[in-house]
Amino acid sequence: MAYILNIETATKNCSVALAKGGKIILCKEISEEGYSHAERLHVFIEECVKEAGVSFQDLSAIAVSQGPGSYTGLRIGVSAAKGLCFALSIPLIAIDTLQTLAAQANVADGLIVPMLDARRMEVYSAVFNSKLEKQRAILAEIIIEDSFAEYDEKLYFIGDCAEKCKSVLTRSNFIFLEDIKYPSAKEMGSISFEKFKINDTVNVAYFEPYYLKDFMVTTPKKQP
Incomplete structure (x- = not known):
């Protein structure tokens, strides 16, 4: 049965979930105002795999939230997902962020x-x-x-x-429904497994997040 690691970083919620056959085994996530994705993501990935009692070599694919969402958050998640796919020679699955949110x-x-x-x-x-x-x-x-x-x-x-x-x-x-605020990797398990079964994957080398809008760099105002 396929193990798929699901990564969701498109919003303030940094979320990682390991699924087996589309069923979530373990999830690690945290929502913080300061966007701690760069510090938390790789820790969550390692904890999910270790605590589930599997190895990275057991993974069949990596699924990542493709956007739209935070430019920085998406870059962090996709970069991590690509690195794992290259290292493990496994496919990358892209999941619509808004579909993941709707699943709640x-x-x-x-x-x-x-x-x-x-x-x-x-x-x-x-x-x-x-x-x-x-x-x-x-x-x-x-x-x-x-x-x-x-x-x-x-x-x-x-x-x-x-x-x-x-x-x-x-x-x-x-x-x-105000209790549902952010997408979570917990809702990615069944979606990514269905895509895996029909080989609906993306090119690891060329895949880019779906930003929807261009990233705008602003210049801080000068203090008087």
């Missing part, structure tokens, strides 16, 4: 709208049904009063944007 919403009706903060009133969002089938493409969009007005069914909003979006998205069919 256990709903029987309506649609799921995972949203991740893209600063100010802009978000990264997509729309999924309860079977995690994508109903609308991923967008970087500015949230206004008429956003998602074309949907009549219940919309379940999840992600780290509730605080800034609740006062704008006020239609009666809009429901905010």
Whole structure:
């Protein structure tokens, strides 16, 4: 049975989970304001493998969150995943970050709208049904009063944007599940295993995260 190491670093949540046959065995994660991914990620990877009683040579593939999300977080996760794939000569599987987030919403009706903060009133969002089938493409969009007005069914909003979006998205069919904030590697296990079974992998050498927006470098303001 395939062991797949799943890595999720697209947001403030630094998360690693080891899965066997699509079932999570062990997960290590932490959400911090300071983005401690560079310090935590490799420690979590080693702990997951060691505590599960397997070796790195037992791994069949590495799955990594492909974005959209934090530029720095994605770079750290993808770099680690690529390094492991090269060293172990195993395939790399790319997972849609918003699908991983949507997987946390256990709903029987309506649609799921995972949203991740893209600063100010802009978000990264997509729309999924309860079977995690994508109903609308991923967008970087500015949230206004008429956003998602074309949907009549219940919309379940999840992600780290509730605080800034609740006062704008006020239609009666809009429901905010505020306890679900960040994607986690725990939800990647079944998704990565299904991709592994059909050999849905990416080129380790050329794969790049899906940033959706260009990375902007800002210059600090000079102090008077």
